[in-house]
Amino acid sequence: MFDLALGKPATQSSKYPEILVPLDVNAANANSINSSDSYCQTNAEWFPWWQVDLEASCLISEIVLYNTSFWPSRMRRFTILISKNGQTWQEVFSKTDSSIFGGDDENAYRVQFAASIIGRFVRVRLDNWDYLHLKRVCIYGNVCHNFPSEEKAVNNKISLPSKIIFSSNYNEDDQFLPIYIDNFLNYTPDNCYLFINFPSSRPIPLNLITPNSRVHIFNGEVDRKKWGGTLLLGHMESYREALNVLGKIDYFCTCATNGLFVKLFDLKAAVQRLELNDQAPVGMTRNYLIDVPLNNIPRGKEWIWDNLLDSKSFREYLLYEADIKFMSLNQIEGLFASGAEWNTLYSRIEILKKSASYFPYPNIKTPALEEFLPVTFFRRFGSGKFTNICHMLWDPHRDVTFLDLIEFAVKLPVHMCQVKWFNRNPDTLPTAALDQKWFRALLDDLLTLDTPNAYRERFLKRLLTQSFSEASRLGEVYTPLTRFWRSEAQEERAQWMCSSLIPVGKQVKLSPAFSTLSIGPSKNGSLAAWLLSSDSPVDTLHYEAIISEEASTTTLSLQVNKDGEPSGRHEWGDTRATLFLSPMVGEKAQVFRLSLRRPFEFVHEQIMHNIRLSDGHSNLAWPLTLQEDEEGWCHFYFLRPQNHFGEIWIGIPAFLRTSISMKIAFGISPI
Template sequence: MKSESMSELIDLALGKPATQSSKHPEIVLPLSQVAGEAVLAGYGDTSFQTAAEWFPWWQVDLEQICTIERIELFNTDYWPTRNRLFSILVSEDGREWHEVFSKTDHDTFGGDEKTAYTVPFATPICTRFVRVRLDNWDHLHLKSVRVYGQPGIRQEGATRPLTPPATRGRHVVFAANYNEEDRFLPVFIENFLSYTDEYCSLVINFPANRAIPFHLLAGHRRVHVFNGKVERKKWGGTLLLGHMESYAEALHAFPDFDYFCTSASNSLFVRPFSLDQAVAHMARGNDAPVGMTRHYLIDVPLENVPRGEAWVWDNLEEAEPFRRYLIDEADIPLMSINQIEGLLAERSEWGTLHDRIAILEACDGFFANPTQKTLALEEFLPVTFFRRFGTSRFTNICHMLWEPIREVIFPDLVQFVQKLPMHMCQVKWFSRDPDSVPTAALSQPWSRALLATLTNDDTPATLHARILNRALSAHFSSALSSQEIYTPLTRAWRDDARWGRIQWIASETIGRETRERFEGEKLISGLPMLPGKKPCAWLELRDHRHQDMQFEAILSEDGKHSALDLRTGPAGTGLGPHHWSEVWGVLFLSPLQGEKAQLFRISLRRPFDYARHQLMHNVRRSDGKSDVTWMPVLEEDDGDRRHFYFLRPDSHHGEIWIGIPCFVQTSIAMEISFGVAAV
């Protein structure tokens, strides 16, 4: 029930100009008219909807500075769960925005007077613009948004949201448990140095017995690398103990630090870190990270852990000896969960864990061996300790791709640079491959500078600059492409290639028990065995075959490219059309041209279906001994063809083989060449 003082307030948003970040592509009405649905009288048949994007928003212009006391949001009847996580932002000029509320719980609200979501402000806020931002990727759609208050600055004690107070000069230490390849280390360090100021330092915890590649560190004074002693595993508490090792190391390496932040080595900065914004958000007191789609609970009684909430809580409920230790020995009656990635708090807050390191070690002892019932203690214990023994002041500066868990793709990166909440600057998960396009974009000075030009400020000047940058990029790409020369993959296989089309043919029935590798002449008739070199082609068999397989491959060359016609299927059933299934073998091919093969190009002709796109994302790379996944670095349309480009890693030396996957049912024709210089 609303109080009398609340009933005297008016809906300041009623009939006022509204807009939104985008609109659903099937909506033909003007953007302002779609957004205006939320501020019409009544809400029965009205609603607005944005396109599916990262952090979509809707906003209303109250047309003057007003004092607002509460905001009510009325959900739609369709997909109401989309709107569970959102923030309210306000602005006096429509350009500088201040976050004043975030909904971080996963409760769903309704679309009528009884079930609508109310955001009350203990201290009334003076502002003109009000924005609702969905804090994840999806459509944002609501029936109605009502902003209750009074026009003008009338209420005594009302406040204007102010820019966060400057905290520069306060020292922040970031810490990471590093388990990646050495070649990724310069990328990780350069990313940190490029997006943080002089008041930020980085502690990197290398495994105990692994040599530190000091030649890759460049001796930067803000970066400290050491060998930890904890044998880190993916279960129990070893990851947290590794971070505590880094905290202890920071006490000696950077003794004057004020804040400590845990980072993952596969999370990267996508824009500059702002301690001002992080500290301001810390004051918001959110129980969970903004936009955290992973299920969480706060202050769960260890004597009565609920079942069915999420598997992590079910596992905790079943770990009775562990719970009894926390209750009886560690003085922890309540358990909370958060993410360890980008968890930022004051030094004293982390001290509540460091001072109780014996408890952390004992907790890890309950999960010494991996089982399906294990717990990731780094997600439970930090915030639990903060709430029990500290001030419970913390925030998260890293946005996690939890649903579904996947690596960042380039369109994500562009939107994250523009749209992440102001206190956030990191994202997980990034590929550790330095040649992955999103990772590389954050590693090169020129691409970082280009990303920095992307903003949400859609003024004529910024739109003009954005289009000019796009034109420059397109022309630069075209000029570089014109300098590339591609050679048929089979050019060096035979010395009579100049005489026209040449064919190599393979046709084999491969029994389900066969374990050998088919290579060279045994696989493809007429295939040359070049003196002193490994075979230029072989078929690598996978173990998970449940039936005899028929394999057919025809390779030919017409002077411009090598054509591969690949067909596989269960023996005796005929070779039908391609469809998605498990990979039972990989056909490896090499031009045997050493370092001259810097890039492979696979071209597919249209019609182009989704199954073929999936096939290109299962290509492998081999050095003749072992193979790994090889993702295309670029896709490009060219008339009736689509080209997929696979770039040789700078760490791969000598001969290189590209592996084409063979599915249970494969039927595909492609053109393969390599480049990019004349051969």
């Protein structure tokens, strides 16, 4: 055997911008005999890869990866893929543990295959978001002159089962349910079924959903808690319900309601992935461990293991009564295994119930049994074969962004199709995007092969969507927020002023904020404006707000400072007071637009990221929907939530020192 990759054409997914040599030249550093400090490096991106063309079909028996001395921890988790044609890829190995390997012969990472694999192209993929850099990749084997034909390979296709069950414990708002169901139906084939377990006493909103034979919603019996074993028991109720309804379960997958599909579920890829004997989810940055002795759990490895270590009576029950000597940990989100594998839990449901009973009042210190027990049972009582189809944004823990959505649809490993965390707010851009048929079609187009015609089509669609956006923007009409605050002539200048001392003490509501406001109370007793202080201000504040309307503009000027001190430069900090304003036009106010003239300070922008929303009684954070520039102005847009009816108030925060002027408008039909 010899190094098949040495000197062969190499490429990679991207190039670090500061590297001046061409991409293929940089990629060739990983399969050339160069100086010891040379290496290939991609840019930082999701799932970057390096690839070599062996220029002939080969029998590959071993692959050796040499790490760089520069930030070697980046290559902790990776996957090796092999292809015969450079288009259809087979995942043949994944490193999912957190160990770090080195760059010399003694410390390099060696992947040896029990049986040689036929292929021409070899790809090394980093399984997360980061830079990929490798010192060298050696591929050992022999050129293959006789190998099975494509026709013979087709005859060995996996026989796909007929019933795949997805299980969800539903705890979200009713308004999110249709979106969650549609997401499942749009991204799964007809042999996939969704079982949604509603809390036992919660009515199922049948008026919001369209019946579908692939979706089954039922009320479970278990009183589910946020921690403890009740989440796993909820999934076992779905397992039982699926058996009763469908009669059989070929494969079973547990899902989170804030984990959504971003591309089609590939059953064949998921089933094939089981044969790689995953020990952790691909791309997982948390330090999951397998087969840890229950009588020798390491302290300080992960907080979740510390919780288990502190649960002595529960561990003794597992050891001496349940016949479980080792514990494994894996995420419950997107946990995919055969029905027989999940039956190792269902057939031992009494052990699960007994385990949950050790934590009758679960809290943050309670072991996450839904993450401990499934894989533990798979490995103790079953074959131990499982995989995860959901990618978790753990590092850092955050919601999916719109850019994430685009990249994940293209770059997720073939067996993965879900991402968590999605915001449950239907108006959040990534969530709303997946709910739109036309946008899903655009995502599907990104998965087409890279051909000249595909490039042309993508550019044309970008041009069309951009033109549509610009035309839509020209048709939007925004009205001064104060337009309906008075009954006198609309075009004359009007001004309202609020000057008040906000005392130290409990939360104070100064209502009305503007004593000269002529609109007065609305029919339900609500006011167009009021001022709310924070729960416990530490200083008495002097608060001054001036609102003026002139022509087509409402301007708000805020000056806030400590009592007795002169006005100073704007200072970002905790919110000390919030001014709530409403145009008093009911549901005609669908979009609010707040505008700042550029240039403005970063601390001014923080006001826009601390906007509140109120129904006149309570208030909550109102996330920014859109930010865009126009002729020296920066517009910040806030969209009325789908389930908010009647009057709506936008809350403008003020900090310890605030000095700002902004325009405020709302979007309705032309007046």
